[in-house]
Amino acid sequence: MIDSQATESLAEASQRSASHASLSKRMLTNPTGLVAIVLLALVVLSAVFAPLLTSHDPNTASLHDVLDPISGAHPLGADSSGRDELARLLFGSRFSLAGAALALAISAVIGVTGGLIAGYYGKWFDSLSQWLTGLLMALPGIVVLLAASSVLGPSMWMSMAIFGVIMSPAFFRLVYASVTAVRSELYVDAARVSGLGDSRIIARHILTVVRAPAIIQGAMVMGIAIAIQAGLEFLGLGDMTIPTWGSMLNDGFVSMYRAPLLLLWPSAMIGITCVCLTLFANAMRDELERSSTKPSRRRRRAASRAAAFEHEPVERHDDDERSREITGEELLRVTDLAVGYDKPDGSVSTVVSDVSLTVQRGEVHGLVGESGSGKTQTAWSILRLLPDGGRVTNGSIVFEGEDLAGVSEKAMQRIRGKKIAYIPQEPMSNLDASFTIGSQLVEPMRVSLGLSKKEATERALALLARVGIPEPKRTFAAYPHEVSGGMAQRVLIAGAVSCDPDLLIADEPTTALDVTVQAEVLDLLRGLQAEMNMGMILVTHNFGVVADICDRVSVMRNGRIVETGPVRAIFRQPRHEYTKALLGAILDEGPARGPLASGVTSQTTDAAAASPAAGNVSEGALK
Amino acid sequence: MIKFIVRRLISGAVLLFLISTISYVLLYLGGGDIARRILGQTATAQTVADKAHVLGLDRPLFVQYSDWLSHALSGNLGESWFTGQPVTIAITSRVAVTLSLVLGATLLTAVISIALGVWAAVRRGWVDRVVQFISVLGFAVPGFLIALGLVIVFALNLRWFKPTGYVNLTDSFPGWLATVTLPVIALAVGGIAGVAQQVRGSVIDALRQDYVRTLRSRGLSQNRVVFKHVLRNAGGPALAVLSLQFVGLLGGAVIVEQIFAIPGLGQVAVTATSQGDIPLVMGLVLATAIIVVIVNLVIDLLQGWLNPKVRLS
Numbered sequence: 001m002i003d004s005q006a007t008e009s010l011a012e013a014s015q016r017s018a019s020h021a022s023l024s025k026r027m028l029t030n031p032t033g034l035v036a037i038v039l040l041a042l043v044v045l046s047a048v049f050a051p052l053l054t055s056h057d058p059n060t061a062s063l064h065d066v067l068d069p070i071s072g073a074h075p076l077g078a079d080s081s082g083r084d085e086l087a088r089l090l091f092g093s094r095f096s097l098a099g100a101a102l103a104l105a106i107s108a109v110i111g112v113t114g115g116l117i118a119g120y121y122g123k124w125f126d127s128l129s130q131w132l133t134g135l136l137m138a139l140p141g142i143v144v145l146l147a148a149s150s151v152l153g154p155s156m157w158m159s160m161a162i163f164g165v166i167m168s169p170a171f172f173r174l175v176y177a178s179v180t181a182v183r184s185e186l187y188v189d190a191a192r193v194s195g196l197g198d199s200r201i202i203a204r205h206i207l208t209v210v211r212a213p214a215i216i217q218g219a220m221v222m223g224i225a226i227a228i229q230a231g232l233e234f235l236g237l238g239d240m241t242i243p244t245w246g247s248m249l250n251d252g253f254v255s256m257y258r259a260p261l262l263l264l265w266p267s268a269m270i271g272i273t274c275v276c277l278t279l280f281a282n283a284m285r286d287e288l289e290r291s292s293t294k295p296s297r298r299r300r301r302a303a304s305r306a307a308a309f310e311h312e313p314v315e316r317h318d319d320d321e322r323s324r325e326i327t328g329e330e331l332l333r334v335t336d337l338a339v340g341y342d343k344p345d346g347s348v349s350t351v352v353s354d355v356s357l358t359v360q361r362g363e364v365h366g367l368v369g370e371s372g373s374g375k376t377q378t379a380w381s382i383l384r385l386l387p388d389g390g391r392v393t394n395g396s397i398v399f400e401g402e403d404l405a406g407v408s409e410k411a412m413q414r415i416r417g418k419k420i421a422y423i424p425q426e427p428m429s430n431l432d433a434s435f436t437i438g439s440q441l442v443e444p445m446r447v448s449l450g451l452s453k454k455e456a457t458e459r460a461l462a463l464l465a466r467v468g469i470p471e472p473k474r475t476f477a478a479y480p481h482e483v484s485g486g487m488a489q490r491v492l493i494a495g496a497v498s499c500d501p502d503l504l505i506a507d508e509p510t511t512a513l514d515v516t517v518q519a520e521v522l523d524l525l526r527g528l529q530a531e532m533n534m535g536m537i538l539v540t541h542n543f544g545v546v547a548d549i550c551d552r553v554s555v556m557r558n559g560r561i562v563e564t565g566p567v568r569a570i571f572r573q574p575r576h577e578y579t580k581a582l583l584g585a586i587l588d589e590g591p592a593r594g595p596l597a598s599g600v601t602s603q604t605t606d607a608a609a610a611s612p613a614a615g616n617v618s619e620g621a622l623k
Numbered sequence: 624m625i626k627f628i629v630r631r632l633i634s635g636a637v638l639l640f641l642i643s644t645i646s647y648v649l650l651y652l653g654g655g656d657i658a659r660r661i662l663g664q665t666a667t668a669q670t671v672a673d674k675a676h677v678l679g680l681d682r683p684l685f686v687q688y689s690d691w692l693s694h695a696l697s698g699n700l701g702e703s704w705f706t707g708q709p710v711t712i713a714i715t716s717r718v719a720v721t722l723s724l725v726l727g728a729t730l731l732t733a734v735i736s737i738a739l740g741v742w743a744a745v746r747r748g749w750v751d752r753v754v755q756f757i758s759v760l761g762f763a764v765p766g767f768l769i770a771l772g773l774v775i776v777f778a779l780n781l782r783w784f785k786p787t788g789y790v791n792l793t794d795s796f797p798g799w800l801a802t803v804t805l806p807v808i809a810l811a812v813g814g815i816a817g818v819a820q821q822v823r824g825s826v827i828d829a830l831r832q833d834y835v836r837t838l839r840s841r842g843l844s845q846n847r848v849v850f851k852h853v854l855r856n857a858g859g860p861a862l863a864v865l866s867l868q869f870v871g872l873l874g875g876a877v878i879v880e881q882i883f884a885i886p887g888l889g890q891v892a893v894t895a896t897s898q899g900d901i902p903l904v905m906g907l908v909l910a911t912a913i914i915v916v917i918v919n920l921v922i923d924l925l926q927g928w929l930n931p932k933v934r935l936s
């Protein structure tokens with residue numbers, strides 16, 4: 001387990017290696033870190049200055065003092081041989097810590113060297129050391145130590161040395177992972193090109209990255225070594241001639257009924273040391289993680305700053321004849337919507353504000369803007385599926401007469417899927433890789449529509465056929481990684497319409513797809529939308545897609561809508577500078593998309609649908 | 624699937640072969656004058672030589688090893704040098720006791736750590752902080768200290784359980800339960816801490832996956848998605864940690880059995896080690912390795928069941 005944890009923090013550490021100098025300072029300001037460091041320092045100091053702290057010899061037995069209680073002569077009492085408990089505890093620290101340090105040193109030297117060689121030079125040494133680490137981890141350490149001590153006899157130093165070898169994979173894996181990660185980095189190539197020798201590259205680029213995680217790992221290994229050593233001695237397999245915490249435990253266990261305190265002192269010492277080592281490691285990992293999450297916080301602050309742009313009036317175009325033709329009932333009316341994320345300091349960073357829009361049955365409303373403009377946040381807030389910490393902070397989302405901003409989660413579950421459905425952007429990551437495509441289609445239908453397994457399966461197969469999947473049965477039984485991205489997106493579309501929704505929210509449904517597939521998928525969406533007479537919100541950054549499929553469009557920037565109106569009006573007379581810029585970008589240099597499939601459904605032959613290709617959208621095509 | 628199992632079995636057999644070879648060579652080379660150690664300092668050179676001959680120790684190491692190996696393959700691991708009892712019997716009579724402890728602890732670890740990990744990951748906030756804190760403590764405090772603490776509090780002071788002893792599962796289930804409760808808890812605490820952390824981490828990761836939002840957008844409840852989809856996806860890493868913990872538990876059992884005076888493999892191990900009873904030590908190493916190989920195979924199969932991608936590769 002320590003492996004995986006340290007490797008995680010390694011990944012974080014490798015993101016930046018410059019702030020190491022301040023890490024030690026931050027460790028001293030971290031309360032947990034400080035407590036751990038102070039207590040560990042006390043343990044070490046008590047070991048170093050043991051002769052000054054007690055006048056007793058830890059090994060001098062005295063028949064008079066056997067199991068003496070706490071007294072002036074024996075501040076912590078005397079053990080079953082009449083030896084002074086305090087002296088044994090203090091001198092025991094020396095041996096216990098030195099033994100654990102030996103294990104640490106050996107495992108670090110073997111692990112770091114092996115990891116560097118295997119990771120940097122690879123080849124046979126790589127596979128050999130992978131094998132050896134696997135072998136070392138196949139047996140419990142204590143069983144190996146027991147076997148070793150059966151032939152070597154009880155020697156604390158020897159068993160700690162062997163334990164160092166057993167623990168070396170902890171460092172090996174850490175260094176190996178970082179070396180293989182760093183080796184392929186461009187700056188290492190650059191360093192090599194500029195003539196730096198391997199040793200310089202290793203010292204400068206690799207060891208600096210590994211240093212902090214290695215210290216974390218070291219604290220863990222040290223703690224485990226102390227525990228194992230004490231365990232062996234507790235079993236009576238240690239060297240009884242030197243005072244150690246473990247041998248004191250052994251002695252205390254024997255006289256547990258007569259002098260229970262004798263068990264307490266070494267237990268407390270072992271417990272405090274091990275807990276402090278772990279706390280130290282944890283505090284250091286926290287500090288590493290904190291420093292690596294800073295950039296993202298800065299990004300979020302930038303977003304909230306952007307959202308705080310001065311309020312400018314929305315450019316509103318009046319309905320033209322064509323948009324008036326859509327006279328379906330109003331499905332959705334979003335008014336003054338604001339979305340915010342709670343920050344750790346209690347304040348809220350606003351990413352969407354003052355967003356108002358409507359969608360009628362049978363209407364496609366495009367939400368356009370560049371990434372970060374808040375269009376996806378708006379879409380998620382309608383579904384009430386904002387990521388952790390996000391919530392609707394203002395406004396209303398009235399869907400079929402009910403304000404979704406205020407309904408319970410239970411009510412929302414009945415609306416999702418059945419009333420409002422969602423098509424995501426990235427097809428592969430939106431399917432659960434552990435379940436077959438079929439089961440992911442069937443499950444929601446059974447829950448939302450209450451269908452039997454057989455009915456749901458039949459419906460799923462029919463849907464797969466409808467969205468243009470050539471062999472529905474095979475795809476039904478397949479796992480997501482067995483189908484292409486385009487097929488996966490069709491599956492997601494099938495899933496979205498499976499419960500017969502009134503409103504479809506499609507979040508960049510074609511962005512992640514190949515250009516040729518994009519046109520087909522868009523075509524499919526338009527066909528389904530018209531066939532089922534759904535309202536639809538289409539989030540996109542591509543005005544070409546808007547021209548293809550939308551009736552109405554809202555342009556978003558910095559979390560606000562800057563211009564809204566019927567699609568033709570906006571194409572003809574964009575008023576806002578930003579809209580003009582977006583449109584200009586498409587007309588000038590947007591990638592040309594191939595012509596749409598010829599079978600454009602006849603019901604939707606409005607001007608936009610008939611436009612030959614999104615990239616070639618021109619005023620003419622829309623007239 | 625069958626190919627997968629066969630390949631894992633072969634690699635397990637290779638691992639066993641390597642472990643047995645390495646330990647045999649190290650134990651017998653490192654053992655020095657074994658016959659002398661058995662007979663003690665007072666024995667004459669002639670008796671020592673005779674003893675070495677009887678035990679076959681005067682032959683070249685390679686011959687000794689191939690002899691041991693061919694016997695081992697037919698299930699004969701030799702006899703204890705000190706009691707004369709066949710090693711196979713000494714081990715098989717004890718292995719069930721240790722396994723019942725270790726499997727019990729593994730089960731307890733799995734159940735509690737999944738509950739704690741999921742709870743912490745889904746609720747976050749103070750629940751998360753408490754679980755994290757307990758995990759750190761449970762991980763840091765050595766298992767035998769926890770065992771000692773449990774004995775003192777629950778057996779000696781509260782007298783809820785007997786401090787020592789063992790009742791066979793086949794003899795009396797309540798009796799078995801009463802004797803293994805404390806040892807199993809002592810064994811499980813460290814594992815729970817580690818696995819709960821891993822479960823928490825991977826559930827948090829899995830909850831951030833896109834498919835969670837998509838599944839919920841189809842009307843599935845958060846709980847349903849967590850327990851069916853998230854847990855299955857988070858299960859892989861958690862199982863990997865659990866299998867590492869299992870290896871640790873086998874080691875921990877040695878000490879815990881000693882504290883609770885439970886007649887398992889651990890007790891044999893301690894006696895055999897302090898006497899230098901090499902055939903028995905060898906048998907114990909092998910038994911441990913076999914258990915580890917089998918458990919890893921089971922874990923790999925579970926991984927394949929959880930994650931279809933593993934099944935293919």
